[in-house]
Amino acid sequence: MKKLLALVLVLAMAFALLAACADPDTPDEPPATDDPPAVVDDDPPATTNEDDTPPVATGATSEFVQPPANWDEPFDQTVLIRAAAPHGVNWFFEDGDDIGNSPWTRLWYDELNVQVEWEFTPVTDEYVTRLQLSIAAGDLPDVFHIPVEDPFMFRNLVSHDMLLDLMPAYQNYASQRIRDFELTDPDTIQNFIVDGQLFALPRYYYGQIDQPWHMWVRKDWFEAEGSPEIRTVDDLEDLMHAFIDNHGAAYGIHVDSDLRWLLRTAPMWGAYIGELADNGYFWRPDETGRLRPGITFPEFEVALENWARWFDEGLINPDFMTIDQWGDNGVSEVVNARVGIMCWWQWWGWWGGNNVVVMQDNYNAYFVPFNLPTVGGTQPARGQVFWANNGTIAASADFQNPAALMKVLSMNDHMVFSPDANLTPDQLEYFMGNGREHGMSPAFQMIDPQADLLQFQHVLHAMETGDTSELFTTGMQFKHRDSLHIQEALAAGQIPEDINAFGAYLQMGFDGSAYARSQHLFDTGRIVQTALWGEIPEEFLEVGATADMLMEAIMLIIIGARPVSDWPDIIEEWYAQGGQVKEDAVNRHFG
Amino acid sequence: MGSATTNLPQVQPPGNKVKKERYFGSPIRIIKRLRREWPLHLLMVPAFIVTLIFSYGPMYGLIMAFQDFNPAASFANSPWVGLENFRWLFSQPAFIRTIPNTLFISISKIVLMTLASIIFSLMLNEVRVSFCKRFFQTIVYIPHFISWVILAGVMQTLLASDGVVNQFIISLGGDRVAFLTDPSIFPWTMIWSDVWKGFGFGTVVYLATITSIDPEIYESAVIDGASKFRQIWSITLPLMGPIIVLMATLAMGNVLNAGFDQIYNLYSPVVYSTGDIIDTYLFRIGLEGGRFAVGMAVGLMRSVVSMILMSLSLFFAYRVANYRLF
Numbered sequence: 007m008k009k010l011l012a013l014v015l016v017l018a019m020a021f022a023l024l025a026a027c028a029d030p031d032t033p034d035e036p037p038a039t040d041d042p043p044a045v046v047d048d049d050p051p052a053t054t055n056e057d058d059t060p061p062v063a064t065g066a067t068s069e070f071v072q073p074p075a076n077w078d079e080p081f082d083q084t085v086l087i088r089a090a091a092p093h094g095v096n097w098f099f100e101d102g103d104d105i106g107n108s109p110w111t112r113l114w115y116d117e118l119n120v121q122v123e124w125e126f127t128p129v130t131d132e133y134v135t136r137l138q139l140s141i142a143a144g145d146l147p148d149v150f151h152i153p154v155e156d157p158f159m160f161r162n163l164v165s166h167d168m169l170l171d172l173m174p175a176y177q178n179y180a181s182q183r184i185r186d187f188e189l190t191d192p193d194t195i196q197n198f199i200v201d202g203q204l205f206a207l208p209r210y211y212y213g214q215i216d217q218p219w220h221m222w223v224r225k226d227w228f229e230a231e232g233s234p235e236i237r238t239v240d241d242l243e244d245l246m247h248a249f250i251d252n253h254g255a256a257y258g259i260h261v262d263s264d265l266r267w268l269l270r271t272a273p274m275w276g277a278y279i280g281e282l283a284d285n286g287y288f289w290r291p292d293e294t295g296r297l298r299p300g301i302t303f304p305e306f307e308v309a310l311e312n313w314a315r316w317f318d319e320g321l322i323n324p325d326f327m328t329i330d331q332w333g334d335n336g337v338s339e340v341v342n343a344r345v346g347i348m349c350w351w352q353w354w355g356w357w358g359g360n361n362v363v364v365m366q367d368n369y370n371a372y373f374v375p376f377n378l379p380t381v382g383g384t385q386p387a388r389g390q391v392f393w394a395n396n397g398t399i400a401a402s403a404d405f406q407n408p409a410a411l412m413k414v415l416s417m418n419d420h421m422v423f424s425p426d427a428n429l430t431p432d433q434l435e436y437f438m439g440n441g442r443e444h445g446m447s448p449a450f451q452m453i454d455p456q457a458d459l460l461q462f463q464h465v466l467h468a469m470e471t472g473d474t475s476e477l478f479t480t481g482m483q484f485k486h487r488d489s490l491h492i493q494e495a496l497a498a499g500q501i502p503e504d505i506n507a508f509g510a511y512l513q514m515g516f517d518g519s520a521y522a523r524s525q526h527l528f529d530t531g532r533i534v535q536t537a538l539w540g541e542i543p544e545e546f547l548e549v550g551a552t553a554d555m556l557m558e559a560i561m562l563i564i565i566g567a568r569p570v571s572d573w574p575d576i577i578e579e580w581y582a583q584g585g586q587v588k589e590d591a592v593n594r595h596f597g
Numbered sequence: 598m599g600s601a602t603t604n605l606p607q608v609q610p611p612g613n614k615v616k617k618e619r620y621f622g623s624p625i626r627i628i629k630r631l632r633r634e635w636p637l638h639l640l641m642v643p644a645f646i647v648t649l650i651f652s653y654g655p656m657y658g659l660i661m662a663f664q665d666f667n668p669a670a671s672f673a674n675s676p677w678v679g680l681e682n683f684r685w686l687f688s689q690p691a692f693i694r695t696i697p698n699t700l701f702i703s704i705s706k707i708v709l710m711t712l713a714s715i716i717f718s719l720m721l722n723e724v725r726v727s728f729c730k731r732f733f734q735t736i737v738y739i740p741h742f743i744s745w746v747i748l749a750g751v752m753q754t755l756l757a758s759d760g761v762v763n764q765f766i767i768s769l770g771g772d773r774v775a776f777l778t779d780p781s782i783f784p785w786t787m788i789w790s791d792v793w794k795g796f797g798f799g800t801v802v803y804l805a806t807i808t809s810i811d812p813e814i815y816e817s818a819v820i821d822g823a824s825k826f827r828q829i830w831s832i833t834l835p836l837m838g839p840i841i842v843l844m845a846t847l848a849m850g851n852v853l854n855a856g857f858d859q860i861y862n863l864y865s866p867v868v869y870s871t872g873d874i875i876d877t878y879l880f881r882i883g884l885e886g887g888r889f890a891v892g893m894a895v896g897l898m899r900s901v902v903s904m905i906l907m908s909l910s911l912f913f914a915y916r917v918a919n920y921r922l923f
Contacts (some may be wrong), residue, residue: 263865325777
């Protein structure tokens with residue numbers, strides 16, 4: 007009897023354990039695809055948050071549903087899209103909302119009868135790994151974002167027939183507006199067309215105007231020094247010393263552990279290297295016409311010499327190798343007044359601007375952009391321009407309703423970039439306020455390649471003239487509103503109530519803004535473009551990491567542990583470790 | 598403290614030969630025991646199944662080390678490349694240098710950690726005020742529980758060029774030390790900081806051993822006129838011998854693990870030449886670089902070497918300290 011009892015107990019335990027390991031979401035019955043469609047009410051579009059009720063899952067189907075012809079017409083039956091996209095750590099949602107139930111998911115449901123269910127939305131850093139696991143398991147979401155971090159994923163998926171040809175849906179159900187992106191940027195979409203089939207939609211980019219980097223200088227210190235001209239490298243160095251001597255800065259220029267901020271100053275010496283990444287480098291022809299990376303040009307050695315000198319003179323933080331550009335210590339150096347100059351993107355105002363004035367309790371302590379100086383000073387340094395595409399949007403080969411994807415993409419573009427959106431201020435806040443536009447996710451947003459240029463032109467015009475009649479897109483209205491907010495606060499000598507508004511103001515809200523500086527470079531032809539104008543050649547994958555050894559060598563040279571004269575040997579080693587393969591590939595594909 | 602004591606192997610007095618049991622009995626005895634104890638073995642079945650599924654099942658993925666692995670093609674369809682990933686790996690100078698770096702940092706940590714733990718436990722054993730003894734023991738034990746992710750931030754602040762430590766050195770007339778950015782100093786920063794973090798745990802183990810020594814031995818020594826130092830040298834250390842050997846040999850099985858958490862959070866390219874270890878290289882190449890197959894090759898190689906070292910360690914632990922895992 008005891009043995010029998012023991013046996014029963016053991017079997018019960020084993021059963022309980024196996025039951026606990028089973029997938030709780032596994033349905034007992036097949037999906038109710040024959041259920042009647044969810045009711046879509048005929049009320050006006052739910053463009054305010056009056057009704058926060060999440061969409062009802064019952065009745066949504068992933069089977070094929072005949073789409074209505076126009077992009078803004080809803081499906082008769084609720085179409086279900088299982089999606090995946092990275093989730094930014096700083097995305098903001100109202101209480102109770104999340105990426106699965108946001109103003110945007112409600113909009114898609116209410117307006118198009120499309121329901122999005124998120125298969126996975128890990129934070130950006132983990133997304134590629136999670137997606138690769140999904141690929142390896144052969145269980146792709148219906149719609150997903152392919153990030154730029156893995157330029158080879160798209161080709162892998164195409165070569166294994168895992169992607170859907172989106173061309174018919176793109177041609178028949180996408181709005182004319184998003185199809186016209188091709189006119190602005192005709193090269194990009196060609197990278198994703200294979201044998202006439204469109205296997206992914208490019209997300210495009212905000213346009214070339216956002217690519218040149220600028221020298222950001224702390225305004226109150228700059229004005230205290232008499233607002234000197236920054237035309238030459240010497241001018242810049244004088245300012246660095248003045249900030250250290252007169253304003254308590256710990257060092258001259260902010261440098262991070264990836265060297266990204268420092269390497270972007272290379273154009274001051276005529277060197278163009280972009281970012282030191284295995285999938286990057288900046289390629290341009292030498293005197294023979296052969297395409298070579300910027301690190302192999304002699305101008306780069308001049309830049310190295312000057313950076314080593316800066317380090318030796320104490321203008322660079324000796325602990326720069328421990329400064330994480332996205333970490334707390336990256337921004338803390340700025341907000342704690344330890345540095346007053348840094349080379350950065352045009353969106354500095356969203357990164358440091360929204361903290362520095364508060365931490366310094368000084369409305370004038372924000373940084374303003376200047377074009378990079380040069381040694382001679384007759385012209386500003388050239389802006390570097392890259393082939394840019396902010397990842398792609400792809401669909402699994404099994405996905406039945408690509409028209410739904412096109413409709414959602416078209417709707418999102420309409421809301422943000424179209425002149426016809428006509429949102430009220432409340433709706434503007436509801437969809438875009440506090441960064442809520444990120445709720446669209448990269449899986450469902452294509453970016454108008456002219457967006458930032460148009461925004462800049464119209465916002466600046468409105469700021470200078472007060473005429474707001476030509477602010478015809480949501481983005482323009484939003485950035486004008488923020489710019490005005492900052493302008494009024496600064497005029498009153500007060501710290502702005504919404505410090506995030508510094509982002510738009512410093513990007514495009516006044517004549518010395520980052521985009522105004524960039525526009526000057528484009529207008530005067532002070533732009534240099536990489537020859538690698540498209541996706542990374544496949545051969546890059548054959549060789550190992552080549553950026554690591556360069557990064558190490560550059561750091562050792564900067565801190566004086568290796569002489570600059572070693573650089574030719576380092577380049578030789580780089581070629582031996584795979585640089586030659588890369589250079590040959592770039593010349594073969596783009597030469 | 599009590600649990601640490603009870604988990605320790607019994608220390609045998611020197612010269613007392615221990616009769617070693619056979620690992621397995623005869624097949625007939627095994628069958629007899631199984632008949633008698635089958636309900637107990639049956640109870641083990643769920644755990645056995647879980648272990649099979651979650652620990653042995655994933656080992657199928659080791660095949661990746663011999664493939665040109667492509668996630669889109671999965672294991673089944675990725676082309677077989679034999680030892681190509683290993684050949685590529687050993688052609689990379691950056692990988693080759695991680696081997697001596699790993700061994701140096703790891704072995705130094707083991708040796709210094711052992712020494713620090715022994716010395717501190719001996720010192721702590723001489724403290725007579727119970728409160729002070731417990732206080733110091735707790736103080737040195739606490740860092741063991743703090744994650745390196747947190748400690749790395751603390752260390753970066755303390756050891757910065759203008760951090761507290763450097764300010765102290767400068768105030769004494771010394772020169773600034775680049776603890777985290779000088780390739781010749783970085784490994785020692787890793788070693789000493791890890792010893793600082795971990796020696797408290799070793800101290801607990803050694804202190805438990807010391808307290809289990811028969812006090813009569815010390816009383817006899819006192820009667821014979823032995824000084825404190827002589828008691829430590831001639832009684833405490835010899836009786837601690839087996840447990841020291843045991844701890845050291847068990848640590849040897851972990852010799853290729855030089856502390857990923859610590860080094861990854863504190864290193865930078867400028868110290869790759871001396872601070873890049875197998876695990877950090879594996880992380881950069883395998884995960885960040887997307888070369889999963891090469892990453893798996895490194896991981897497999899590391900696991901095999903660790904398994905051999907662990908087996909040797911267990912063998913020596915059994916021979917020297919009569920410690921047996923199975």
